[in-house]
Amino acid sequence: MRLLLAHVRMVEATLDDLSPAGVHAARNALLELTMGVLTRKTDGAEPLFAPALAQAAQDLANMHLADPELSPVMLARELNVSVRTLQRAFAATSESVTAYIRRQRLEQARHALITPHGRPSISELAAHLQFADSSHFIRTFKEFYGQTPAQYARSHGRTATP
Template identity: 70%
Template sequence: MSGLTDTESGPGVPRGKVAADVISPSARGKASTLLRHKWNVQVGKAVPLPPAELAGAGDYRVSIRGCRVHDALFANIRYDSTMFDGTWVDAQYFSDLVVMDVVRRGTWHFTRARGRDKVAVSAGQFIVRYNNPSWRFAVQSHTTQKLILPVAPLGPLIRKRPVLGPVDSAEMRLLLAHVHTVDTELNELSPAGLQSARNTLVELVMGVLRQKVDGAEPQLAPSLVQAAKDVVNSHLAHADLSPSMLARELNVSVRTLHRAFAATNESVSTYIRDQRLEQARLALTRFIDRPSVSELAAHLQFADSSHFIRAFKKHYGQTPVQYARFHGHRAAP
């Protein structure tokens, strides 16, 4: 199969959303032309098309799913191929822009200045670069989150050398939480909300470049809350999960963390408890390998089984055994 599949702005594609695919090199010229046309329809020429004209032989697929917020764009880009050969592809599409890549799978290899500057960015790392002069990258099967921003507000912080770091740094956690929130709620944002989302995006990228974010800034509170929730959801079985641990992970004070949650009418400790109970509820619906009450209590760091049972019944109106007996049988088929 070869060609391009996509959905234009309108029914099926919410405001500001971007969706396009390129499949197989056999129709490379035509597919590239179609992709560029659809990109201009969905995004506009102000934000250039990410490179998708692959030089390697064999079948490939490029999938782009993204979101435009004024003059900024973030997208998930997936390159898949049966015969990628590591051919270098020019990235002049991003001339005079700030580009961030968050590598999720594989390794990106960047070079410029006739090979004098070489950078390898593996999964779990990010790179921020000012694309002037432009960088080239080696095409291989990989997945990346790409963020493209105007250079004006970020230029003073971008030097000739790119900025690299781990994805799980406090600053990146806040940035990625904001990106996730905007992507989820984009179609509900007012024009003022869109502008605020764009400004917050730039502010958080500046924090990444400075390696410091002002967590007390009220505008960043929603991103701080989402980042904290992301940490909670991946540490539910950890004994040290607490507001203090979250504050350390996100490089803010405990007071700042509590204040951010309060702005959304939530409590940090309540969120931790409710997510642990929710994980227990889901485990109790398993028909096979269902854990015991004592195992769940220990795994989710409740003081003991009695404490877990009381908390579960207060939250769901049934004891864990009652819930498992009713809902587990219903889920059996």
């Protein structure tokens, strides 16, 4: 019960500073804490807060994939948690925050490569998705998908521009 009340006080004190994703995470944590109190099954450390926090961070990251500021630090700041708390929440997903961001950026690139009209060049895609340069993007894409972006685009009926 003390944990529930502490959470309510914390949310009340920071509500105006929370982003929509932070409000969503706080709401989910509040529901989980309330259920824990009602069923008398609480984990004194973090009762099911981690899944709600990880989901809120994933949603926020997905909205900011092209943002150069997107990082675990930025997500933690927006969700009003420490970076370590965010990392612990992602530990349950078997993927780090950074790996999630990279995977989502690569997935967005993969979709862009097979878009029939207005597809950006490899260089534009790399810059848009915040890769250091096109070489780094091509290497990372190949590690993840087993083909370079150009090979992937060709194998899906598109011609990639360098």
